[in-house]
Amino acid sequence: MNFEHTEDRRMLADSLGRFLREQYAFEARNKIAQSAEGYSPERWKQIAELGTLGALFSEADGGYGGSGFDIAVVFEQLGRALSVEPVLGALIVGRAIASAGSPAQRERLGDIIEGGCIAALAHGEPDSFYELARVSTRAQKKGDGWVLDGAKAIVAQAEAADLLLVSARTAGDVTDEAGIALFLVPTKTAGVSLRGYPVIDGGRAAEVTLQGVTLGADALLGAEGEGFAVLERAIDAGLVALVAEAVGAMDVAKEATLEYLRTRKQFGVPIGSFQALQHRMADMLLEVEQARSALINAAAALDDEDRIRRERALSAAKYTIGRIGTLVAEESIQLHGGIGMTWELPLSHYAKRLVMIDHQFGDDDHHLARYIALGRV
């Protein structure tokens, strides 16, 4: 038993954390988060230069890490800084390419890891809610290649992306796991159109419409109709990332709230001297430590080849941080009182991110139900 990160991981976390504290401090971050681009090309380049993205991939895939705990240390730091940079897209799309890509497709990995190619996952659809297998977008064979038609929803940082990983159905019913295929689609491909918008927790996303998008045979990632398993494994890494990001954000929200309880005075004394608030803060601390344990469990499970065990651990963790992230957000705002309601306070942005993480790749209800269903298999 050992709950210390390796020296290498600690150094990576330290250097990334230091960079973000210096170059991605709250004011700067908010400017970036509300900018027209929805991210900072300059900071993105620097984050990649620090080796951040390489840590998310194994040596065989061109990185120097790739384990659940490598992902965890990176995203905890990104969560602490409320980064809106497109790291999650690089992780998910990169891991899908790494696991299923042809030699030619795998050549893109280097570009993704160096930050030269921004990638985004275009999988969810307007009516898929959190169902991973619900895909209506169609892919039809045309000659050697494919034609894609459909719509993808809330594609994070799609406008910034050079490359989209698009899921589309080549066979089966709309909710079948079989019959889903994955395609690598450059954003500039004819027939791809974006309706971009800001999202409430900073950065941007887009509704992506695919209309007669004509692709070569080399756009297909993995085998035709067998994309679900690839997608699930890639999103697994994304779940660890989101759980870690949430833990990082929770830590900051907790620290900020504690500091406020110590300094804010009412009735002539710090409000932290009131037992009603102390107990809520003590519960928050306890919950955050449970969330950290859930992250450790999830990171350890990521490479488990037993699918049921792995997916249950990941759903347990995503359920846990969905529940606790929302709790920390709501409690932090309440304990701050009126000032917690304001845009100017950093805390309120952490609260928004924590709640919105629950809306990505399945909320706590979704993952609790999934955890139960997997237990019956």
Added chain:
Amino acid sequence: MDLSFTPEEEAFRAEVRAFLAEKYPKRLADKVRQGKRLTKADQEEWHAILNARGWLANHWPKEYGGTGWTPGQSFIFDTECALAATPRIVPFGLSMLGPVLIKFGTEEQKARWLPRILDGSDWWSQGYSEPGSGSDLASVKTTAVRGIDAQGDHYIVNGQKTWTTLGQHGNMIFCLVRTDPKAKKQEGISFLLVDMKAPGVEVRPIVTLDGDREVNEVFFTDVRVPAENLVGQEHRGWTCAKYLLTYERTNIAGIGGSMAALGRLKQVAAKQRKNGRPLAEDPAFAARLARVEIELENMKTTNLRVIAAVEGGGVPGAESSMLKIRGTQIQQELSSLYRRAMGPYALPFIEAALEDEHYDAPAVGPAGAAYAAAKYFNMRKTSIYGGSNEIQRNIISKMILGL
């Protein structure tokens, strides 16, 4: 980062399992699994089995007859015992007084009392709480007045202790007593060992809401206690009291017990039917079951993190308060779900079925129904005892949060 136990720890686990398989009587396991109340003889039998193997005092250093185990080994041992449905080791002598004597006792006291804890000569009770002091332990009113007469240096003790768990079995009790009435609250308290068979000691049962008699009131009327039974310095008993309350609480979450309870709950939920389907498939029940299972899995990792920190040289501090709060919440939720799983059959209350291991009247309701509700009501105590969960939150506020 590595969540697995070392090969040495796994070998130790195998050793514990083999020992339990060989030495732990099925009779006792059945009794525990069926939720029957344990007798003094049952407890003593289990203690004697452990003592014969040298595994009874698993929090003590080797030189005093303890195991000298690491916190990790203790965790493994507790977990394996719970999964094998053993009784819990009665903590008052072994986990509470023993460490206090080892830390604060004189050589004579250690030589006299520690072996008697191990071989079962003494059954210790805890004399902390009083009618007027629940969680406010330092408000001790029981007095001990020092005097010297022809028979020697002694104290005369007057007052009352309460919530004395299993005090009906006890022959000795360690007490917090006020030796200096003029001193400030936490000063002027002393830690005294009292013979419960001495004239002037009276034990009266308190029947709890589940009909059980596991707690008592203990009255002291002019009880004479030899001065040599003072542990630590006079008026400085609060130091002992505090040490006792924080000592070795890395297993306070009761993970093993909850794992065993979860296993029993899942068995019941698979068998019981609701609307013609297994209760485990009822969405509302399944959700609660899944929540507590996830919470327990998270808690287990939190517990192991605390153990790893302690093994790395840290001191188990206020983190044990977190383990206590969430650990007891999980225990209570599990007992609540077990009660709910019985449906209307939670109602029958047949005490003979709980008391008598040879009870063979036809069962009323499903297996486990006899104790489901009684156990649930009994488990309400867990968030009250050992420093209520609200007191634990106070500790977290002060010790960790610095509020």
